[in-house]
Amino acid sequence: MAPPSEMSRRLTFLFAVAAGVAIGNLYWAQPLLGLIAGDLRAATATAGWLVTATQVGYAVGVLLLVPLGDVLDRRRFVPVMLLASAVALLWCALAPSIGVLLLALGVLGVTTISGQVLTPLAGDLAGDAHRGRIVGVVGSGTLTGILASRTISGFVAGAAGWRTVFALAAVVAVLLALLFYRAIPPLAPQTRMPYPQLIASVGAVVMGERAARWTLVLAATGFAVFALFWTALTFLLSGPPFGYPVAVIGLFGLAGLAGVLSGLHGGRLHDRGWSLPATGAAWLLALGAFVVAAFAGRSVVLIIVAIVMIDVALQTQALLNRARLFALSHEARSRLNTALATGNFIGAAFGSAAATTLWSAGGWTAVTITGTALCCFALTVWALGRRGPLVIRFAGTDGEVTDRGEALRH
Numbered sequence: 529m530a531p532p533s534e535m536s537r538r539l540t541f542l543f544a545v546a547a548g549v550a551i552g553n554l555y556w557a558q559p560l561l562g563l564i565a566g567d568l569r570a571a572t573a574t575a576g577w578l579v580t581a582t583q584v585g586y587a588v589g590v591l592l593l594v595p596l597g598d599v600l601d602r603r604r605f606v607p608v609m610l611l612a613s614a615v616a617l618l619w620c621a622l623a624p625s626i627g628v629l630l631l632a633l634g635v636l637g638v639t640t641i642s643g644q645v646l647t648p649l650a651g652d653l654a655g656d657a658h659r660g661r662i663v664g665v666v667g668s669g670t671l672t673g674i675l676a677s678r679t680i681s682g683f684v685a686g687a688a689g690w691r692t693v694f695a696l697a698a699v700v701a702v703l704l705a706l707l708f709y710r711a712i713p714p715l716a717p718q719t720r721m722p723y724p725q726l727i728a729s730v731g732a733v734v735m736g737e738r739a740a741r742w743t744l745v746l747a748a749t750g751f752a753v754f755a756l757f758w759t760a761l762t763f764l765l766s767g768p769p770f771g772y773p774v775a776v777i778g779l780f781g782l783a784g785l786a787g788v789l790s791g792l793h794g795g796r797l798h799d800r801g802w803s804l805p806a807t808g809a810a811w812l813l814a815l816g817a818f819v820v821a822a823f824a825g826r827s828v829v830l831i832i833v834a835i836v837m838i839d840v841a842l843q844t845q846a847l848l849n850r851a852r853l854f855a856l857s858h859e860a861r862s863r864l865n866t867a868l869a870t871g872n873f874i875g876a877a878f879g880s881a882a883a884t885t886l887w888s889a890g891g892w893t894a895v896t897i898t899g900t901a902l903c904c905f906a907l908t909v910w911a912l913g914r915r916g917p918l919v920i921r922f923a924g925t926d927g928e929v930t931d932r933g934e935a936l937r938h
Contacts, residue, residue, distance in 0.1 A: 535653050539711055543646050543666045546610075546704050548673025550643035553613060553636055553697060554582050554873075555677040558758060559777045560690045562766040567690065570626040572763065576884030579759055581630045583877040585637025590644055590869040595726050597645045598719050598862050603712040605645065610705035612639040617698035621691045643670055644869050648862050649712075667850070671843055675784040678758075682778020690774075733860045734867045740856055742913030746807065747849040747868055748875030749906045750842050753814060753899055755879030756886075757821070757838055760895040761831070763887050769826055783832050784839035804914045807848050811910060814841035815903040822896040846872075 535543070557564065557578045565575035597605060616636035623629035650666045684693045721729070734740050765772045765780065817837035824830035853864045886894040 535650065539653075540650070540665050542704075542707060542711060543650050544669030544672075546669075546708065547643035547646050547666050548669040548676070549697070549700055549704065550610075550613070550640050550646075550673070551670050552673040552677030552680070553617065553640040554586055554876075555579075555674060556681045556693050556697060557582065557633065557690075559678045559682045559762055559774050559781075560685050560693070561759075561762055563685060563690050563774050564626075564629070568623075568626045568629065573884055573888050574626060576759060576763075576880065576887070578626075578630060578633055579755070579880040580877050580884070582633040582637040583755070583873045583880060585634040586640065587637075587870050587873040587877065589638035589641040590866060590873065591730070592727065593638070593641050594644045594866045594869065595730060595863065596723075597648065599717045599721055599723075599726060601715055601717065602645060602649050603709065603714055606642050606649075606712065607705040607709045609639060609642045609645070610701045610708065613642070614698040614701035614705070616640075617694045617701060621694035621698065643673075644865065648865055652715075653713075667847070671846075672785070675781045675839070678781035679778040682774045682776070682781075686773055686775030686778075730863045730866050733863045737856050739913070740853060740864065740867070742909055743849050743852055744867060744871045745909050746906055746913070747846065748871040749902055749909070750814075750845055750849070750875070751872040752875035752879035752882070753838070753902050753906075754842050755876040756883045756895060756899055756902070757818075757834075757879075759880045759883035760887055760892065761835075763883075764825070764892050765831075770828075780831070780835060783835040803848050803852050804910075807845050808907065808910050808914070810841045810845035810848070811903055811906045814838055814845075815900060815907070817841060818896050818899040818903060821899070822893070825892045 561575040561578065562572060564570075564578065565572045568575075593609070613636060616632060616639050619632040620629060620636060623632050647666050647670070681690075681693050684696065734744065761780070762777060764770070765777045766774075814837070817834045820830055820837060821834040824834055850865075850868060853868055856864065882898060883895060886898055890897075
C-alpha cells in the first residue's frame, strides 16, 4: 500500500506529541536529582550520572535501532519500541536502589528512540507541498519535549513523588503505542539490506561528506553545552543560596521555550542561504550566555536571562545543523539523521558527566568556564568549516546521482 500524499492535522499533532514524549523520557530525572539522591540514600554527584546513563543508552539505541526504520514496517516498529520504553519506565518507577535505577535508565535510553523514527516517517508520509511544514511541526514537538519535560517532572514529583513521574510516562507510552498501530498505514520497507551493512553504511555516508563531519562536530558540541548547563543548573538551584524544591526548579524550563519559538525560524534562514553566518551568530550568543551565567550565581534574574540566551542560541544552531545535513544527500537522509542523533547524545552524555565532575571540583564557576571554552571551540570549528561549499546531491529518475555545488553566503 502506497503512503498517502499528505498527513492529516490530527496525525501530524500525534507525531509531534509522541516525539516530545519520547525525548522527554531522557530528561524526567534531570530536575529530580537531589530528590532521588535523598530517597535512595545516594550522593548528589552519583545521582548526576542518572542523566548520563539515559543519554548513553539513547546514543546506543539511535545508532543500532533507528536505521532499522529503513528495512522494517514502521507501523509495527514504532509501537514495539513504545511498548519497550513503557517496560523500562516501569522498571525505573520500581527501582529499589541507585544502581538499579542507573541500569533501568540506560535501558530506557536504548528503547526511547521512536521520535527519531517518526521524524523521517513524517517526511515520507507528507506530500511534497507540505513536507517542510510537517517535519517542522514534528521537530518542534521534540524541542518542546526536551524543555517541558523538566517542568512536568518537577510538578508531578512535587505532588506525588519522583516514582510517579516514570509510572505516568509508562502509561502514556502504552496509549501512544495503541494509537500509532491504528494510525500509521501499512508501509513496505524502503530498502532491503543486511543489518551489518546497514549499520556500516552510516559511517560511510559521514566519511564521504566533509560538510557532514564538521556539522556533526558542531551539533555534538551544542548538545554537550546544553546538557552541561541544565544539569549544573539543577545543582545550583537546589542548593544554597536558592534551595528551591523540584517543582520550582522545573518551572525554569519554561524560560527555555523561547528557544523553541526562535529555533523554528532557523529554517527560513537556511532557505535564504544564511545557514552558516546564522550558525556563527548563534554560537556567539551562546558564548554571551555563559558570560551572563558566570555572574548569576546569586541572581534569579540573570539565571533566567542566561537560560533564554542559551536556549535561543542552541536550538537555532541545532535546527540549522539538521537542515544543512539533510541538504547534503536526499537519498541518505535517514543515515545522516542517525549519525546526527548519535553524535548529539554522545555530546549530551559528555556534558552531563562533565557537569557532575565540575560541580564537585569547582561548582558553578568551573561549569561556566568550561561552557565558555566549549563555545570557543565550536566557533573555531565553524570558522574552519564554513570555508568549503555545500554540495547537494540529487538522485534523478534514472537513478544517476549528480552534484551541484552551492556556496552558502558568508
